[in-house]
Each structure stands twice: as structure tokens, then as C-alpha cells.
Amino acid sequence: MSRSRFLAPRVLGSALAVILIVVLGAAVWFWRSGGEAVSGAPLSFRLANGMEVLAIPDHRAPVVTHMVWYRVGAADETPGKTGLAHFLEHLMFKGTKDIAPGQFSRIVARNGGQDNAFTHYDFTAYFQVIAKDRLPLVMEMEADRMTGLKLTDAEVLPERDVVLEEQRTRIENSPMSLLQAEMNAALYDAHPYGRDIIGHKEEIAELTTEDALDFYDRFYTPNNATLIVAGDIGLDELRPLAEKYYGSIAQRAPTFERERAPVVWPDADRRVVRRDDRVQEPTWLRFYPAPDYAGAGAREGAAFDVLAEILGGGQTSRLYRNLVITQGIAASIGAWYEGSRLDAGKFGLYALPRVGGALADLEKAVDAEIGLLLADGVTDEELERAKTVIAAGAVYARDSQRSMAYAYGEGLMTGMSVADIHEWPDRIRAVTADDVVDAARSVLSGRVSVTGELLPGEGA
Structure with missing residues (x-):
């Protein structure tokens, strides 16, 4: 068995959103x-x-x-x-x-x-x-x-x-x-x-x-x-x-200075369709270009976290309430923001249709909900609930030394300072409804995206 735990984000949905928010929040909440x-x-x-x-x-x-x-x-x-x-x-x-x-x-x-x-x-x-x-x-x-x-x-x-x-x-x-x-x-x-x-x-x-x-x-x-x-x-x-x-260890190489080419986003929407005989039920995904935490800055980075929570962070989120509970078109749905990278992040959505449902109908419904958010904004109730959820998760996660150490390490490795990380709760609390809409418009309105469809094989 491999002992490695390489961190390629693959778990989708509200669980991932909570992990990303809680780990960062845990690092900055009072303990x-x-x-x-x-x-x-x-x-x-x-x-x-x-x-x-x-x-x-x-x-x-x-x-x-x-x-x-x-x-x-x-x-x-x-x-x-x-x-x-x-x-x-x-x-x-x-x-x-x-x-x-x-x-x-x-x-x-x-x-x-x-x-x-x-x-x-x-x-x-x-x-x-x-x-x-x-x-x-x-x-x-x-x-x-x-x-x-x-x-x-x-x-x-x-x-x-x-x-x-x-x-x-x-x-x-x-x-x-x-x-x-x-x-x-x-x-x-x-x-x-x-x-x-x-x-x-x-x-x-x-x-x-x-x-x-x-x-x-x-x-x-x-x-x-x-x-x-x-x-x-x-x-x-x-x-x-x-x-x-550690102090007696001599430097044996120059300090590493990165010289990476910048991320070049696609110039048009792309769609990836994959069929696999091992798949029983279809899944829909979408990735949007987004800045990383350090590149977004304190205000916008925190707004992306709140946007992800409002849109698809759990059973109280807008997508879940409207598409799973009210319309019954989805079996599961969620959103997350992946900002812990040096060069660029991404904003993601995922959805599973109810049994027998069509991905095309589900995608149309998701797009409609995004359109409503962009047009009408978010309510004060949604905003406060999202910030409360993030805060509660951070308070819970602060009990883990490992989460605290990980969050500071990840932040420092991806361009943030100790002060940036420590002050994150205040930045979450300061997010306004206008900040959330601005964040949504910056990634969801008129921006290119990559949409994925995972489908059962032809013989399934």
C-alpha cells in the first residue's frame, strides 16, 4: 500500500467546499x-x-x-x-x-x-x-x-x-x-x-x-x-x-526561484464527454477559471468562499434547495472554490440528476439558477447563513492541531502571509452581498468554462 497522500482534488461537491473553507478557516479562527x-x-x-x-x-x-x-x-x-x-x-x-x-x-x-x-x-x-x-x-x-x-x-x-x-x-x-x-x-x-x-x-x-x-x-x-x-x-x-x-544544516543549493509561464485560459467554452462501462449513473461537472487566494486579494478571496457556500455549499444552499428539494431535478449538487494554488484557482460545480433524468435538463436548470443569482443578487439571510456556516466549521476544525498546522503551511506555500491567514475570519465576516455578486460576475458571467459529462458506457 502506498503511504503517499498526494493532493489532487478529486472529491466533489459540498464536502470538498467544506474541507477547503474549514481548513483555511481553522487556521485563522481563535483557538x-x-x-x-x-x-x-x-x-x-x-x-x-x-x-x-x-x-x-x-x-x-x-x-x-x-x-x-x-x-x-x-x-x-x-x-x-x-x-x-x-x-x-x-x-x-x-x-x-x-x-x-x-x-x-x-x-x-x-x-x-x-x-x-x-x-x-x-x-x-x-x-x-x-x-x-x-x-x-x-x-x-x-x-x-x-x-x-x-x-x-x-x-x-x-x-x-x-x-x-x-x-x-x-x-x-x-x-x-x-x-x-x-x-x-x-x-x-x-x-x-x-x-x-x-x-x-x-x-x-x-x-x-x-x-x-x-x-x-x-x-x-x-x-x-x-x-x-x-x-x-x-x-x-x-x-x-x-x-x-535544523540550524546546523548547510544550504546545498540556491533558494528556488520559480519561473513558471502564466496560466492561459481557454478562449472558448469546452465540453468533455466521457463514457465508461463502469459508470452506473451520469454526473455533470463544470470548472470556471478563477484567481487563487493570493491573487484574488483579501476581499475577493473571502467573497469566493462565501459565494461557493451560498450557491452550493450544502443542504441549505440555493442549488440544493431549488434543484434537489423544490424541483426534484437533481439527486445531489454542490459548488466549491479552489484557491489554494500559486498561479491560478478554479470555481467548480457538480450535479447528479435524479434517476432517469437527463443531464441536458439539469445543466439548463443550473444555468438558470446562476442567471438568477447574477440578476437578483443574494439575500441578507443567505449571506449571514453562509458566513455562519463557515465560522461554525472553523470553530469545529480548530480543535485539530493537524488542521491548524496544515492550513498555515498550505497558505504560506501558496502565496499568503501569516497575517493573511490569521485575519481570514474577519475578512469572511466583512463580506457583503455586493462582494458576493461581484465575485460571481467575475467567474460565472460571460467567462469561459469547461463542462464535463460522465456517462454510462454504450453497453450499460
């Missing part, structure tokens, strides 16, 4: 520390070697979440070697001079902890959740594999087969994943966001030990990394540990 509300932003500093360090105190239990984030992801790979960022994520567990292959996770588990890793288009990260008194242990181990990874064909080539099997399982064996891959390619065209994080099968199959080590030496350097520790620790206590375990 409790020692029984008292903490309203200040997390504190940070930079080591002499360029590594950034961030502490997120939460003293309710003697537990910490330790994360190391590298500012490199699938969108930074050399053309022809797609999948390398995710492949190296796997290989980081193959051992060093001091830790035998496969022993890293076993040592963490023996000490009562959990660990994992994930790859995104714009970053790769590794984490451990463990008792506070074991924090020095995992810091020493993570620092060791930042500098001392040992790879040979004996470890690399079998793991390459594991990644290929993961690609077959998650992409080739999933009709929905195949449809979304085609839609992303149509939306983002030649930009790396237009391909799957896991990479192209034929290119994965050609990756070598030398490829992995070259990637490691170029990008896995402290000046390209951020340490985030959330839990029963403050910055004053974290600082000497960070200096001890």
Missing part, C-alpha cells in the same frame, strides 16, 4: 490555549540557513504536530519527468545512514506517534503527530533525512512500481478521476496544473535513482523549507530545538 482564548497570530523566525520556523501554541494536551514543508511540488518538475515530486516523497522513507529503509515510520509508531506525507502542485510536506517529549526525536530524524537520504536501485525501482500501481488505482481505475484529468487539461492547457500531480504513467516508468537524487539535492535544502510545529509548545521553547536540529 484555545490553556483555557484562554488566543487571538494573536502565530510567531515565526528564520534560521541563519534560511529555514523558516512557525509555532502554533495549543496547550490543551502534551502533544505536538511537527511538519516540514518544501517549496517544490508537481508543477515544478522538469518537462518529461512528471511524477518526480510525488515519487521522491515515497523515497524519503527509504532510509539514511542512521535509519534503515522503512524504519522511519516504525520508530515513530513505536514512540506512540503517527506520520505521513503529501504532495501538491506547489509543495511537498512531511509530518509527525507525537507526544511533546518525543519532539526532539522526530526533529532529529526529519533533519537527518533532509541531508542524508540514501537511495539505490534496490529501493528505488520497486517503489517506482508502487507509484505506478497507485496511478492505476487512483486514476486509471476511476472514471471520475479520468474525466477530471481531461477537464483540467482543457482548463489549464499547457500549464502544469493541467496534469495530474502523480504524473504521466509513461514518464513515471522511466524515472531513475539519479533523477530522484538530483531532485532531492536541488530542492530539499533548508533555505527552501518551512518548519511548522503546532501543539504544546511556544516559540521560545521551539527556537533552541530548531537551532539544534
